[in-house]
Amino acid sequence: MVTHRTRPGLARGVTFRMLTGLGALALIAAGLGAVAGPAAAQDTASINGATTYQSIAGFGASEAFGQAATVMDASSSVQQQALSLLYSPVSGAGLTILRNEISADSGDTIEPAAPSGPGAAPSYVSLASINSDQGQLWFAQQIKADYGVTNVFADAWSAPPFMKTNDSADNGGAVCGVTGATCSSGDWRQAYANYLVQYAKDYAAAGDPLSYIGPENEANLSTSYDSMQMSPAQTTSFLDVLGPTLASSGLSTQMECCATEGWDYAQQYASAIESDPASLADTAVFTSHGYTQAPDSALSGWAKPAWETEWSTFDSWDPAWDDGTDASGMTWAQNIYNGLVNANLSAFLYWWGSTTPSENGDNEGLIEINGSTVTPSGRLWAFGNYSRYVLPGAVRIGASSSDASVPIDAFKNTNGTVAIVALNNLSSADTITYSLSGTGTPNGATVTPQVTNASNDIAAQAATSVSGGAFTATIPARSLVTYVVGTSGSTPPGASCTVTYTTTAQWTGGFTANVTIANNGSSPISGWTLAFTFPGDQEITDAWNGAASQSGEKVSIANESYNATIEAGGNTSLGFQGTWTTSNAAPTAFTLNGTSCAT
Numbered sequence: 258m259v260t261h262r263t264r265p266g267l268a269r270g271v272t273f274r275m276l277t278g279l280g281a282l283a284l285i286a287a288g289l290g291a292v293a294g295p296a297a298a299q300d301t302a303s304i305n306g307a308t309t310y311q312s313i314a315g316f317g318a319s320e321a322f323g324q325a326a327t328v329m330d331a332s333s334s335v336q337q338q339a340l341s342l343l344y345s346p347v348s349g350a351g352l353t354i355l356r357n358e359i360s361a362d363s364g365d366t367i368e369p370a371a372p373s374g375p376g377a378a379p380s381y382v383s384l385a386s387i388n389s390d391q392g393q394l395w396f397a398q399q400i401k402a403d404y405g406v407t408n409v410f411a412d413a414w415s416a417p418p419f420m421k422t423n424d425s426a427d428n429g430g431a432v433c434g435v436t437g438a439t440c441s442s443g444d445w446r447q448a449y450a451n452y453l454v455q456y457a458k459d460y461a462a463a464g465d466p467l468s469y470i471g472p473e474n475e476a477n478l479s480t481s482y483d484s485m486q487m488s489p490a491q492t493t494s495f496l497d498v499l500g501p502t503l504a505s506s507g508l509s510t511q512m513e514c515c516a517t518e519g520w521d522y523a524q525q526y527a528s529a530i531e532s533d534p535a536s537l538a539d540t541a542v543f544t545s546h547g548y549t550q551a552p553d554s555a556l557s558g559w560a561k562p563a564w565e566t567e568w569s570t571f572d573s574w575d576p577a578w579d580d581g582t583d584a585s586g587m588t589w590a591q592n593i594y595n596g597l598v599n600a601n602l603s604a605f606l607y608w609w610g611s612t613t614p615s616e617n618g619d620n621e622g623l624i625e626i627n628g629s630t631v632t633p634s635g636r637l638w639a640f641g642n643y644s645r646y647v648l649p650g651a652v653r654i655g656a657s658s659s660d661a662s663v664p665i666d667a668f669k670n671t672n673g674t675v676a677i678v679a680l681n682n683l684s685s686a687d688t689i690t691y692s693l694s695g696t697g698t699p700n701g702a703t704v705t706p707q708v709t710n711a712s713n714d715i716a717a718q719a720a721t722s723v724s725g726g727a728f729t730a731t732i733p734a735r736s737l738v739t740y741v742v743g744t745s746g747s748t749p750p751g752a753s754c755t756v757t758y759t760t761t762a763q764w765t766g767g768f769t770a771n772v773t774i775a776n777n778g779s780s781p782i783s784g785w786t787l788a789f790t791f792p793g794d795q796e797i798t799d800a801w802n803g804a805a806s807q808s809g810e811k812v813s814i815a816n817e818s819y820n821a822t823i824e825a826g827g828n829t830s831l832g833f834q835g836t837w838t839t840s841n842a843a844p845t846a847f848t849l850n851g852t853s854c855a856t
Contacts, residue, residue: 300660300689304667304677307695308655311601313668314562315408316593316644317354318343318610318623322482326392327626328611336399338631342624343610344404346762346769347799347834350623350641353649355400356566356606357393357411357467359456361418361426361483365391367459368452371419375433375443379451384459397465405764408649409460410469412516412544412566413453414483420445420452421485429479429486435494446495450502457503457510469513469542472499476515477522489529493536500539511541516566519549520600527559542603551592552600562603565596569608570620578635578711579735584620586635586709590680590737591664593643597653598666607640638709639737645715646676646707646739648762654696663687663732669696672760675742681732688731691740693723703743703757703773704728705830710736717802720773720828743773745856753778754854756787756847767834768795768841772814774849775828782823782850787814787831789847793840803831812844 320328328339342349360366365388367381389395400406415426422438423430431437434444449472457467472495476487487495492515503512514536515526523545530536530543543559545552547568556563570584578586589607596602612622623637647668656667656677667677675696681687706718710733721728723742732738745757755775762769776782787803791810803814820829847854 300658300663300687302656302658302665302677302679302689302691304675304691304693305655305695306669306675306693306697309669310653311562311603313597313647313649313651313653314564314604315353315649316350316605316640316647317352317356317408318607319356319358319567320393320396320610321356321358321391323391324609324611324616324622325396326388327613329389329392329395331626335626335631339611339624339626340399340403342631342633342637344400344406346404346645347801347832350637351404351645351762352610352640353406353644354408354410354604354606355393355397355406355610357390357397357409358483359411359413359453359470360387360391361413361415366417367456368417371417372448375420375445375448379448379455381455384463390459394460394463394465397460398463401465405762405767407465407764408468409465410471410513411456411460411467412471412474413485414474415485416445416449416472417452420449426483427481429484431485431487431491432495435487435491437488438491446498447502449495450499453499454502454506454508457508458506461508461510466508467510469511470503471513471516471544472496473514474516475518475546476526477518489526492526493529493533496530496536496540497533500535504539512539513542513544513564514540515544517545519546520552520554521550523552523563524556527556527563531558547592547596552596552602554599555601563601564604564606565600565602566604566606567608568592568606569622571617572620574614574618574625574632575620576625576632576634578638578709584634584636586637586639586737587680587682587735589636590639590642590709591682593639594664594666594678594680597643598664601653605640605643607636633714635709638714641715642707642709642737642739643678646670646674646741646761647678648672651676658689660687660689663689672763673697673744674759674761677740677742679732679738679740681734681736681738684734686731686733688729690727690729692727693742694726696742698723698726698742698744700724700726701755702745703759703775703828704730705741705743705771705773706730707739707741708733708736709738710734717830720830722775741771753852754782754849756789756849756854756856758789758843758847758856760841760843761832763841766838767836769832769834770843771830771832773828773830774823774854776823776825777855779825781825784821785816785823785849787847787849788812788851789844791844792842793837795835795837795841797833797835799835800833801831802829803833805833 384390421430433440434446575584609622650671651668757773
């Protein structure tokens with residue numbers, strides 16, 4: 258697209274409003290959480306773990322064209338809030354993928370000077386000398402250190418000017434040497450492949466190896482900013498060079514292609530790669546955008562992963578959850594569902610993570626940084642309801658709904674949990690009984706709803722449990738709810754309490770966990786303290802819905818004032834974030850007020 262590539266000004270100062278557990282409690286009080294038993298069921302859903310589809314790589318956004326530098330140049334408090342909103346699995350959307358721009362512009366490229374010819378030695382410059390790659394290297398390092406995000410990939414919008422038929426980074430042009438594109442200076446395909454590999458080597462040397470690298474972006478377009486026009490045949494002509502170059506580089510980085518403008522162009526380029534054995538062998542992932550056509554069907558003949566890697570709208574900034582526009586959170590929840598279910602996408606990305614009013618002032622970002630204010634959009638929380646609970650490596654499994662107005666998809670995570678995502682397009686609440694088969698979920702497993710709507714941003718609701726291979730829950734009107742189904746089984750006879758411990762996210766050196774305490778007795782528990790011992794070397798750094806203290810590996814978590822009472826047959830949930838070095842093994846024994854609980 259044309260209107261979303263101008264250079265942004267740099268905003269300074271951010272304030273941030275975060276919802277707490279109180280919002281969730283208010284919704285519980287209103288009766289909008291999950292309920293046990295099938296009696297009130299109006300609709301049904303079937304979740305079948307024996308039917309499997311694509312693996313999920315994750316969800317993300319880009320900070321290209323200087324957006325990363327905006328965050329990098331802000332105050333430390335501004336940086337923390339912006340990064341947290343986008344990538345924290347506790348207080349933000351928990352995104353897991355970052356897309357980079359490989360710039361060909363003077364001052365932003367690693368090869369600013371033309372060598373004497375295609376075979377001459379290039380003069381590369383460091384990422385540090387180009388403002389930490391327009392802030393993108395700094396950004397990647399921050400989200401890795403803070404949130405364990407390591408899936409960073411990069412696309413070039415253009416080859417360096419001297420490698421192209423038009424001798425410019427802008428206004429289209431093709432790489433010299435591809436099919437039908439000859440230049441008096443020679444064939445620059447190998448030089449361009451070396452250039453891309455050098456960019457990947459620079460990231461690997463900085464401790465942030467790229468997962469994938471791609472040579473083009475929306476190659477059907479000629480634009481006034483970085484662009485390159487390459488037909489499907491010309492693209493495969495270059496992939497035949499880049500693939501072997503990347504494979505022999507010693508890097509773990511793989512080749513992806515083609516960042517097409519929309520799903521209509523995607524089929525053309527995917528078919529060209531399928532018809533070229535060398536290109537097909539080396540292309541690990543096919544990438545496309547959603548502008549000219551939404552990803553609403555699987556690519557014909559394509560058997561490898563497909564990612565949607567850029568899409569947004571361009572209206573005036575609109576953070577609403579449900580206002581009927583194409584920018585609303587409800588709309589993007591539907592877009593994500595359509596992409597994952599109808600197009601079998603393995604990853605779904607928005608265009609920018611952050612933006613500013615000076616950068617077009619529209620809906621190209623999930624959050625807006627405006628002076629001292631950071632505003633999250635409803636779109637951000639739509640992404641979060643997926644990204645926080647559908648973890649990298651999850652597999653989409655069979656899911657069907659008796660009501661087409663409440664589409665449902667489901668995923669089995671590698672830790673055994675199941676995430677069921679339901680979108681209620683109705684103007685009234687809907688009670689649904691979910692039947693589980695082939696998921697390995699035992700009776701007694703805890704089900705925790707996480708709701709997003711006009712009043713809540715990924716707010717935990719009262720938990721229920723699986724009974725007879727099913728559970729029943731009521732989804733509020735115009736809401737997106739993710740039901741996180743745990744792995745613990747039935748309560749042994751005689752236990753007065755049951756504790757379900759679930760590791761909800763884990764990365765090198767860090768993790769988050771959720772704990773549900775169920776009162777199996779016949780009278781309320783008034784005031785509680787949960788105690789357990791970590792079998793590993795974990796250390797809690799932040800907790801919610803409970804006051805945590807730790808001595809060595811021994812942990813004690815006491816109630817807050819608002820959740821001190823656990824009614825008979827009821828439960829309460831808490832969670833925490835922590836660090837670990839050698840082991841993040843889950844605790845297996847718990848006491849509540851000194852009494853041993855079942856697990």
